[in-house]
Amino acid sequence: MINRVSDLLPASVQMTGGNQQASAGDSFAKVLGNALDKTANLEIQSAVMGEQLAAGQGADLHSVMIASEKASLAVQLTVQVRNKAVEAYQEIMRMQM
Numbered sequence: 001m002i003n004r005v006s007d008l009l010p011a012s013v014q015m016t017g018g019n020q021q022a023s024a025g026d027s028f029a030k031v032l033g034n035a036l037d038k039t040a041n042l043e044i045q046s047a048v049m050g051e052q053l054a055a056g057q058g059a060d061l062h063s064v065m066i067a068s069e070k071a072s073l074a075v076q077l078t079v080q081v082r083n084k085a086v087e088a089y090q091e092i093m094r095m096q097m
Contacts, residue, residue: 035078035081036078038074039071039074039078042067042071043074043075045067046068046070046071049063049064049068050064050068052064
């Protein structure tokens with residue numbers, strides 16, 4: 001059975017979030033800003049869990065690795081979106097009028 005890609009991504013990585021839907025009034029900048037905030041939060045959560053593991057506090061290795069991979073994938077997605085936006089801008093700038 002083939003699943004949609006959006007079903008495979010955790011809600012924290014999806015651009016519109018788990019229960020939130022992007023409405024027609026939301027600007028691209030607002031949606032992008034929310035996605036960047038979620039990415040930053042995933043990185044912070046991963047760092048905190050790593051510090052807790054190193055200090056011998058409640059975090060287990062399995063949870064820390066999952067948080068780390070989520071943060072890594074979110075950063076990779078963010079970089080690819082940025083690259084596509086820059087490519088689109090450059091293509092528009094090369095257009096002749």
